[in-house]
Amino acid sequence: MTVAALPSRVPVVVVGAGYAGLSAALTLHDAGVPALVLEAADRVGGRILSQPTSSGVVVDHGGQWVGPTQRHLLGWAERFGCATFPTWETGAHLELWHDGALHRYTGDGPDGAPGLAEYAAATARLDELASRVDTGDPGAGPDAAAWDAETVETYLSREVACPDARRRLALAVQGVWAVEPREISLLHLLFYIASAGGFDQLMQTRDAAQDARFVAGAQAPALAAARRLGDAVVLGTPVESVDQDGDRVLVHTARGTVHTGRVVVATPPPATAAIRFRPGLPTARARWVQRSVMGDVAKVHAVYAEPFWRDEGLSGIASLYGEDAVGVVFDNSPPDAGPGVLVGFVYGDRLRAWSTLDGAARRAAVLATLTRLFGPRAGEPVEYVEKIWPEDPWAQGGYAANPTPGAWIAHGSSGWRRPCGRIHWAGTETADRWNGYIDGAISSGVRAAGEILAAERTAAAEVGCLGS
């Protein structure tokens, strides 16, 4: 809701009404502790945005998928009655190779495809290394310092001799982290793999992260949670500064100041960096936030009268290893398959080049790629929409932030998510399970709320002791 005046006092303030902030508030609300959620934007959901296009089909501009091990998000889907349906993957997939060869295949990859066996061996090795990462404290293991000092690029150059396998791994890194292999450390990659439960969990569709979509869009559970919280969610109210003074905290906005006992900050790192904290944050936390850089991703949707590619036995799933702006394509049609929808992901260096074009040139580039894959009908959608996440004022990128190489070791142990006095940290970037995903955002909110409830219980017990 949008209110004229903010309440002057509340027990807890939550900053940000993405899945993490809503989760923190809902957990506190369920425990009988009122929390006021202050959201900068004029909507809830943050990096999740489901919108009907002018032809009526709902598209997810941000996060969309849910997998079977993402129990927090599935729990919300069940609690709020938000139906899901399997991602469409029936038919042959396409692979447009860097030399222009178009492979059509079913299963894991084209028969005898370049680099496929070496790719499988390399991902098995990554799984083995990831199993040694402590997801609760990634910088702690015996190999962590060496892994954090190395980029994924240098690791792959040294360990994976086959250039075609390296091409496949580079596309996987772009697809999962929205960065180039030179931009993240091996430790962060391994942590992320471990936090998802394995490389295949990140990459695959069925029984993995891309398993299912929400019938009403992935924003539906967030909207339902906000409805449950009612007037406790206030939109259009960016938090500008947070002052801690003994056992009270002042949260300042242009609409007024709220006095509170504890704060959950559930914003992406660049948005956290824009909030002024007094006293300043401890160096480890401040540096961690500064060195957590958002990925670069855009989603583009082309809407057609029908999913015509299915008639040709194609699944609509394609991977592109060449110079195209789009790196991967999926069939994003609604469950009734009335209209046909193709979604393309543009990320990393591809996004940085493509997003400098004007709107008409961006559209033309995407439709040219879809035409190469699916034929001339793909070049004439009834509608084309795009969202470039680095241009979103509050997210400033996606899917999530990635700490720069060396940041886990230098600042991770205390800077990652340890509370700073009465300020608690949530957000998918603070999750140890499904970090970077909606599920991780929800669990981070549960954790931050749990910290507050535990602290309040301790304080109450101390008062009881003093009184007895």
Ligand SMILES: Cc1cc2nc3c(=O)[nH]c(=O)nc-3n(C[C@H](O)[C@H](O)[C@H](O)COP(=O)(O)OP(=O)(O)OC[C@H]3O[C@@H](n4cnc5c(N)ncnc54)[C@H](O)[C@@H]3O)c2cc1C
């Ligand atoms: C293109 C794209 C595709 C993705 N695909 C998937 C997917 O398929 N499945 C999946 O699980 N995940 C996916 N993700 C990742 C997923 O969207 C995020 O992990 C998740 O939404 C993060 O939630 P959050 O609550 O941590 O942060 P956010 O959603 O970013 O929420 C933070 C909130 O804080 C608000 N805010 C910022 N600054 C302030 C301030 N100063 N005061 C008040 N409010 C503030 C923001 O407006 C925002 O609402 C995708 C992301 C993107 C961008």
